Amino acid sequence: MASFTFAVRATDGDARLGELRTPHGIVQTPAFMPVGTQGAVKAMRQSELEQAGAEIILANTYHLMLRPGDALVARRGGLHRFIGWPRPILTDSGGFQVYSLAQRRVITEEGADFQSHLDGTRCLLTPERAADIQARLGSDIAMVLDECLALPATRDEAAIAMARSVRWAERGRRRLLALRAGEVSDVPVSNPGQAQFGIVQGGVFPDLRLESAEATIAIGFEGYAIGGLSVGEPTEQMYAVAGDTARRLPAARPRYLMGVGTPEDLVECVARGLDMFDCVLPTRNARNGQLFTSEGRLNIKNAKYAEDDGPLDPACGCYTCRHHSRAYLRHLYLAGEMTAGVLNTLHNLSFYLDTMRRIRDAIAFRTFAKFRQEMLRSTLSAGAP
Amino acid sequence: MASFTFAVRATDGDARLGELRTPHGIVQTPAFMPVGTQGAVKAMRQSELEQAGAEIILANTYHLMLRPGDALVARRGGLHRFIGWPRPILTDSGGFQVYSLAQRRVITEEGADFQSHLDGTRCLLTPERAADIQARLGSDIAMVLDECLALPATRDEAAIAMARSVRWAERGRRRLLALRAGEVSDVPVSNPGQAQFGIVQGGVFPDLRLESAEATIAIGFEGYAIGGLSVGEPTEQMYAVAGDTARRLPAARPRYLMGVGTPEDLVECVARGLDMFDCVLPTRNARNGQLFTSEGRLNIKNAKYAEDDGPLDPACGCYTCRHHSRAYLRHLYLAGEMTAGVLNTLHNLSFYLDTMRRIRDAIAFRTFAKFRQEMLRSTLSAGAP
Numbered sequence: 085m086a087s088f089t090f091a092v093r094a095t096d097g098d099a100r101l102g103e104l105r106t107p108h109g110i111v112q113t114p115a116f117m118p119v120g121t122q123g124a125v126k127a128m129r130q131s132e133l134e135q136a137g138a139e140i141i142l143a144n145t146y147h148l149m150l151r152p153g154d155a156l157v158a159r160r161g162g163l164h165r166f167i168g169w170p171r172p173i174l175t176d177s178g179g180f181q182v183y184s185l186a187q188r189r190v191i192t193e194e195g196a197d198f199q200s201h202l203d204g205t206r207c208l209l210t211p212e213r214a215a216d217i218q219a220r221l222g223s224d225i226a227m228v229l230d231e232c233l234a235l236p237a238t239r240d241e242a243a244i245a246m247a248r249s250v251r252w253a254e255r256g257r258r259r260l261l262a263l264r265a266g267e268v269s270d271v272p273v274s275n276p277g278q279a280q281f282g283i284v285q286g287g288v289f290p291d292l293r294l295e296s297a298e299a300t301i302a303i304g305f306e307g308y309a310i311g312g313l314s315v316g317e318p319t320e321q322m323y324a325v326a327g328d329t330a331r332r333l334p335a336a337r338p339r340y341l342m343g344v345g346t347p348e349d350l351v352e353c354v355a356r357g358l359d360m361f362d363c364v365l366p367t368r369n370a371r372n373g374q375l376f377t378s379e380g381r382l383n384i385k386n387a388k389y390a391e392d393d394g395p396l397d398p399a400c401g402c403y404t405c406r407h408h409s410r411a412y413l414r415h416l417y418l419a420g421e422m423t424a425g426v427l428n429t430l431h432n433l434s435f436y437l438d439t440m441r442r443i444r445d446a447i448a449f450r451t452f453a454k455f456r457q458e459m460l461r462s463t464l465s466a467g468a469p
Numbered sequence: 470m471a472s473f474t475f476a477v478r479a480t481d482g483d484a485r486l487g488e489l490r491t492p493h494g495i496v497q498t499p500a501f502m503p504v505g506t507q508g509a510v511k512a513m514r515q516s517e518l519e520q521a522g523a524e525i526i527l528a529n530t531y532h533l534m535l536r537p538g539d540a541l542v543a544r545r546g547g548l549h550r551f552i553g554w555p556r557p558i559l560t561d562s563g564g565f566q567v568y569s570l571a572q573r574r575v576i577t578e579e580g581a582d583f584q585s586h587l588d589g590t591r592c593l594l595t596p597e598r599a600a601d602i603q604a605r606l607g608s609d610i611a612m613v614l615d616e617c618l619a620l621p622a623t624r625d626e627a628a629i630a631m632a633r634s635v636r637w638a639e640r641g642r643r644r645l646l647a648l649r650a651g652e653v654s655d656v657p658v659s660n661p662g663q664a665q666f667g668i669v670q671g672g673v674f675p676d677l678r679l680e681s682a683e684a685t686i687a688i689g690f691e692g693y694a695i696g697g698l699s700v701g702e703p704t705e706q707m708y709a710v711a712g713d714t715a716r717r718l719p720a721a722r723p724r725y726l727m728g729v730g731t732p733e734d735l736v737e738c739v740a741r742g743l744d745m746f747d748c749v750l751p752t753r754n755a756r757n758g759q760l761f762t763s764e765g766r767l768n769i770k771n772a773k774y775a776e777d778d779g780p781l782d783p784a785c786g787c788y789t790c791r792h793h794s795r796a797y798l799r800h801l802y803l804a805g806e807m808t809a810g811v812l813n814t815l816h817n818l819s820f821y822l823d824t825m826r827r828i829r830d831a832i833a834f835r836t837f838a839k840f841r842q843e844m845l846r847s848t849l850s851a852g853a854p
Binding site: 126 | 507508509510511512513514515516532536537541544545551552553775776778788792793794796797800801803804806807808810811812
């Protein structure tokens with residue numbers, strides 16, 4: 085795949101500074117991908133995302149296949165053109181939403197049979213169909229369909245789901261290669277340079293993770309993701325599994341930790357060799373009035389901000405912090421103004437993307453250990469400012 | 470008031486091209502004022518309003534007195550500083566919201582006694598208190614408290630409300646002059662250059678309108694508004710009353726038609742000598758998927774836009790029209806994305822503000838009659854494009 089390459093440009097301990105080249109541009113790693121579930125990062129305009137420094141966004145296959153439909157998106161020239169976002173896009177496979185949103189889900193060897201949460205329509209998502217849908221969407225990075233484990237799960241349940249995910253990964257990869265080779269005549273390929281990542285599963289069981297990693301690597305993908313973490317297990321265990329698994333993945337390929345996490349999680353997982361992250365936390369929390377700052381988290385609803393003329397975060401250079409006070413943001417939030425969602429999201433995403441920039445700088449200057457220490461000290465300090 | 474001046478720079482028929490100078494900058498008239506009810510134009514950032522060409526916004530005294538409270542705003546240095554909007558602001562008097570939103574309203578000669586729609590708190594809004602609140606807010610243009618007529622109304626009811634509004638206007642003016650003179654020690658005056666407009670009432674009865682205009686002019690204000698129109702009367706009657714009343718107002722003062730209207734209304738009322746307008750139509754309709762375009766209105770929900778790759782309005786240069794298709798905007802709207810509200814509001818406000826710019830250009834070039842004709846022909850043509 086000449087149009088998709090990854091290179092590690094520097095390391096500092098296990099932390100890696102890298103560059104992902106895709107058909108829609110370059111992504112500096114470690115990278116955070118804002119979540120644009122339905123083809124829009126909630127409350128944001130695309131130009132605001134670019135200004136905040138987003139180099140890649142994530143979109144959800146499950147949501148887009150149901151509405152407006154992947155065939156419609158393909159007729160619009162693919163997802164980039166449809167949503168007016170010229171930079172790289174990663175699409176997930178839909179597996180997690182089938183698990184978390186869909187109704188009357190039945191998983192068989194064939195795939196996931198479920199009812200749409202929108203209108204109850206019966207759908208079948210197979211590894212092949214997940215690849216087809218993402219080919220129509222034309223994302224730069226597609227994910228294989230995996231089986232998400234219903235929690236809590238025994239080791240046996242985790243082993244069965246992991247083994248099935250490996251078999252699905254083989255089928256998904258075979259389908260992608262057929263699509264690339266032009267052998268699937270009824271599926272338009274919106275982005276011929278699309279890469280595909282495999283997903284390592286196995287719950288919190290080290291031997292299952294190892295087995296999954298080896299089998300997934302054996303299939304061969306442009307990159308590797310770690311799925312099924314940050315789903316309720318203790319943070320230290322999440323870090324340990326992410327780190328152990330990352331070490332088993334090829335050094336020359338990007339490593340993507342799915343659905344993670346807090347700013348501290350990002351730093352800790354970069355320290356363990358992870359390159360890519362996505363999470364709804366900055367956007368969802370913003371809409372709920374929860375803001376991330378260099379001095380810790382704050383809840384803008386708090387009465388103590390009613391007459392606070394200072395910015396959300398004195399160290400932040402985002403539009404919100406440059407223009408507005410905590411007092412005004414509290415007023416907008418309590419008044420139920422949509423503008424609260426806009427301004428808060430802009431800040432939280434800026435904070436996340438700035439954090440990633442500072443992480444990359446620290447790796448480049450080989451000061452990442454110091455950065456990590458200071459970051460954790462400040463964010464773990466006594467709560468909100 | 471040296472800090473508030475108005476000059477008519479050109480006329481074309483009854484249409485006037487003017488310039489309003491306020492303590493927070495210049496407003497070219499005819500002007501449309503986007504409505505920022507609670508200190509924010511819904512879904513907009515202040516920088517977006519500026520970019521769209523808004524030179525003045527309207528904020529609601531009723532909403533702000535209840536939340537966050539005018540005293541808090543005064544402690545923040547006034548409304549401009551609190552909301553981060555450096556340009557002119559007009560505040561209404563609260564009279565209309567007492568009529569339309571408040572509960573258990575009792576109008577006496579003293580003022581309007583009501584319960585807050587937020588928490589049922591008992592409030593008394595008098596002409597003096599309306600002036601005090603607006604002094605604390607520090608808007609550039611304050612409005613006197615008037616009595617809004619419950620509709621349908623007989624001529625007698627309209628006459629009684631009009632006469633009371635005149636008495637209230639006298640009291641409101643006296644209070645403003647006392648505030649200006651520093652005679653009200655417990656009310657901080659956030660904007661010493663604040664102007665005050667009187668409001669002509671009288672329903673759809675020409676003799677009452679005339680009587681109200683004469684009495685209000687006799688009191689003497691920096692500008693004059695026409696209230697109580699666009700409340701259900703036939704459009705032609707609204708135009709006639711607005712035009713007749715405008716002719717009775719001093720040529721050297723700005724004339725503000727409150728709560729009006731559609732793009733066609735703006736053109737028709739500029740043609741009748743009106744200078745300033747405000748309306749929730751562009752912002753509220755945007756959030757409901759109703760878009761104004763140079764080819765008429767369109768409802769973005771309509772199935773015919775599902776695969777329409779064109780912009781909302783090919784003649785529009787706003788961010789939304791430059792970046793996104795009707796197909797994407799329809800998807801965002803149906804998916805319930807906040808970004809739909811943002812992009813649609815940006816377009817509708819841009820369309821309104823562009824229309825005002827074109828109106829001003831046409832008056833300057835003395836081509837307003839032609840502009841008016843073409844505008845009405847295109848917007849009245851068979852519905853949406």
